[in-house]
Amino acid sequence: MNISLGHPNITIGLIDGPVDLSHPAFEESTIKAVNDSQIDRCNAADSIACIHGTFIAGILCAKRGVSAPSICPDCTLLLRPIFSDKLQTKNNSNHIDVKKENQGNHIYFPSSNPEELAEAIVEVVDKGAKIINLSLGLSNSSLTLYTKLQEAYDYARKKGVIIVAAAGNQGNIGGLSLIDNDWIIPVVSCNEHGLMDSMSNIGHSVRIRGIMAPGINVLSTYSANGRYIQMSGTSFAAPFVTGALALLWSIFPKASAGQIVYSIKKGNYSNSNRNIIPSLLNAEVLYNILQNTIFNS
Numbered sequence: 001m002n003i004s005l006g007h008p009n010i011t012i013g014l015i016d017g018p019v020d021l022s023h024p025a026f027e028e029s030t031i032k033a034v035n036d037s038q039i040d041r042c043n044a045a046d047s048i049a050c051i052h053g054t055f056i057a058g059i060l061c062a063k064r065g066v067s068a069p070s071i072c073p074d075c076t077l078l079l080r081p082i083f084s085d086k087l088q089t090k091n092n093s094n095h096i097d098v099k100k101e102n103q104g105n106h107i108y109f110p111s112s113n114p115e116e117l118a119e120a121i122v123e124v125v126d127k128g129a130k131i132i133n134l135s136l137g138l139s140n141s142s143l144t145l146y147t148k149l150q151e152a153y154d155y156a157r158k159k160g161v162i163i164v165a166a167a168g169n170q171g172n173i174g175g176l177s178l179i180d181n182d183w184i185i186p187v188v189s190c191n192e193h194g195l196m197d198s199m200s201n202i203g204h205s206v207r208i209r210g211i212m213a214p215g216i217n218v219l220s221t222y223s224a225n226g227r228y229i230q231m232s233g234t235s236f237a238a239p240f241v242t243g244a245l246a247l248l249w250s251i252f253p254k255a256s257a258g259q260i261v262y263s264i265k266k267g268n269y270s271n272s273n274r275n276i277i278p279s280l281l282n283a284e285v286l287y288n289i290l291q292n293t294i295f296n297s
Helices: 048-061 114-126 147-158 204-209 234-251 257-269 283-296
Strands: 011-015 030-033 076-079 131-134 162-166 184-190 211-214 218-221 228-231
Touching: 011 048, 011 114, 011 234, 030 048, 048 076, 048 218, 048 228, 048 234, 114 131, 114 147, 131 234, 147 162, 162 234, 162 257, 184 204, 184 234, 204 257, 211 234, 218 234, 234 257, 234 283, 257 283
Parallel strands: 011 076, 011 131, 030 076, 131 162, 162 184, 184 211
Antiparallel strands: 218 228
């Protein structure tokens, strides 16, 4: 973050809830949407969808010097709202399905059906995103593989678009269809001491391809009255990784998507004692790997 503010040419696709663009933290941000109609401010600022989308947008591209982490404020944020701020009913397959954990302020993130998510990924890729942040879940069975979603992931790979996805907050060990693709970078959350949150989903594939990032009591933008709130979960760890990769790509613009992804896998290999827990995000390690990779290529 001391080296770069990000670059406008690095576009981050945010497939999430709508974002309250009236928040003062976004007054210097470059934010657009797949469709012009999607850029409007949240219709219901206190809905889970607006809260969720605004919170993650703050981590990624709020201006520096405010309460949010504001990782890459000069990158371009491309919105593709997938959760409605009007529907908050449980088990609605097309919109959000949110539960609040009894302990602390964890949120089981909003969910989308696989077909709608696949469509959104393709749209964001076609609009020029370089990295996509998925802080969401699937409303259908987490163990079922979905052809259209896998095809969307493969399309992103073919176009050189990186996908970062929250691993989920159910405390499961094993595979999940949302992140069951070699191109996905799954993210689990940890506290300020680097200790993994026990509610994060983990497994061998997460260990090999994934990474761990801060996700406990994160402070970011709130979609009502220009305020800030704290929330916890892998939803809010994912944008730390997305933002870090966007900064690295801004510093190394000639790097390929494959080289960026390789830096995470290589960094994970150096930490073989963690069993199924992925390595902690370390931007300096990734920076050095990329520097050596680009220099020697």
